Amino acid sequence: xxxxxxxxxxxxxxxxxxxxxxxxxxxxxxxxxxxxxxxxxxxxxxxxxxxxxxxxxxxxxxxxxxxxxxxxxxxxxxxxxxxxxxxxxxxxxxxxxxxxxxxxxxxxxxxxxxxxxxxxxxxxxxxxxxxxxxxxxxxxxxxxxxxxxxxxxxxxxxxxxxxxxxxxxxxxxxxxxxxxxxxxxxxxxxxxxxxxxxxxxxxxxxxxxxxxxxxxxxxxxx
Numbered sequence: 001x002x003x004x005x006x007x008x009x010x011x012x013x014x015x016x017x018x019x020x021x022x023x024x025x026x027x028x029x030x031x032x033x034x035x036x037x038x039x040x041x042x043x044x045x046x047x048x049x050x051x052x053x054x055x056x057x058x059x060x061x062x063x064x065x066x067x068x069x070x071x072x073x074x075x076x077x078x079x080x081x082x083x084x085x086x087x088x089x090x091x092x093x094x095x096x097x098x099x100x101x102x103x104x105x106x107x108x109x110x111x112x113x114x115x116x117x118x119x120x121x122x123x124x125x126x127x128x129x130x131x132x133x134x135x136x137x138x139x140x141x142x143x144x145x146x147x148x149x150x151x152x153x154x155x156x157x158x159x160x161x162x163x164x165x166x167x168x169x170x171x172x173x174x175x176x177x178x179x180x181x182x183x184x185x186x187x188x189x190x191x192x193x194x195x196x197x198x199x200x201x202x203x204x205x206x207x208x209x210x211x212x213x214x215x216x217x218x219x220x221x222x
Contacts, residue, residue, distance in 0.1 A: 004081020005074055008053035015056060016111045018065045032064035035072050042079070046087065048121055048131035050075060055117060055133040059110075089125035097170065099124050101158060101180045105136070105150035107143040116140045118150035122161060130157055144186030145203055151187055151210045151221070154180060158219055177220035191221050 036057050043054040053075050060068045101122045108114040119133040132153065140146035158178050165175065182188055191210050213219050 003077060005077050006081075008050045008075050008078045009056065009071060010074070013056065013071060014111065015060065015068060015071060017060065018063045018068075022063055022065060024063075028066075028069060029062075029064055032069055032072060033061050035076070036061055039072070039075060039079070047079075048128045049082075050079070051131055051133040052117065052119060055135065059135065087127040089127040091125045097124065097165075097175070099129075099161070099175060099178060101154050101178065103147070103150045103154040103180060103182050105140075105143075105146040105184075107140060107146045110135060114139055116146035116149070118146070118153050120150065120154035120157065122154075122157060130161065132157070142186070144184060144190060147182065147184035147187035148190050148203065148210065151180070151182060151191060155210050155213055155219060159213070162218070177217050180219050180221045182221050188221055 036054065039050065040054050040058060043050045053071075057068065057072055057075065064072075099122060101120060103118070103120045105116050105118040107116050109117050113135075115138070116136045117133060118136055120131065121128045122130040134153075136146065136149050138149075140149060158180070162175050162178070191214050193211075210219075214221060
């Protein structure tokens with residue numbers, strides 16, 4: 001029986017790619033890849049609480065060091081200690097389907113590349129129904145930019161959820177506007193401001209569709 005831990009990953013884990021002193025160990029690499037694969041399946045299916053940790057660990061699958069293996073074992077200890085924890089959804093008959101989303105990003109959190117990690121979760125009936133944590137494809141030059149990219153990812157997921165419910169013949173009017181909670185004032189202002197500020201002109205055009213859907217009433221950011 002392993003000793004459980006309270007969090008999936010240490011707050012300041014400091015995991016970086018293996019350096020020049022890396023010693024290739026095929027057995028360690030095979031174990032690590034299997035472990036991350038198994039845990040990743042759980043993260044995608046029923047465990048949104050480990051999504052970030054799995055996202056980080058998967059970045060080192062090609063050349064895992066002893067530190068990466070230790071972090072993977074820590075995550076297993078967390079899973080062992082929370083195996084009886086579940087998600088509870090509470091719906092009452094004829095209740096209006098209440099959906100809301102939460103978006104967050106760190107800024108330059110990946111020590112090796114200085115890319116940011118975005119994460120979101122969509123809640124229905126008091127429990128998560130869709131979630132994601134992933135490294136951003138570009139390097140954000142400010143916390144506002146990192147958060148705004150994260151909003152873009154959540155907005156795409158919101159549109160998919162709305163289309164799915166429409167196909168299921170659910171009353172789409174109940175889902176407009178879709179409420180999104182965001183804690184970065186700069187990102188909120190950028191989604192509401194119709195003018196391009198000089199410091200945000202470099203942000204890729206594709207991410208400005210967040211502002212478009214705010215104007216259309218598809219989403220509401222608080």
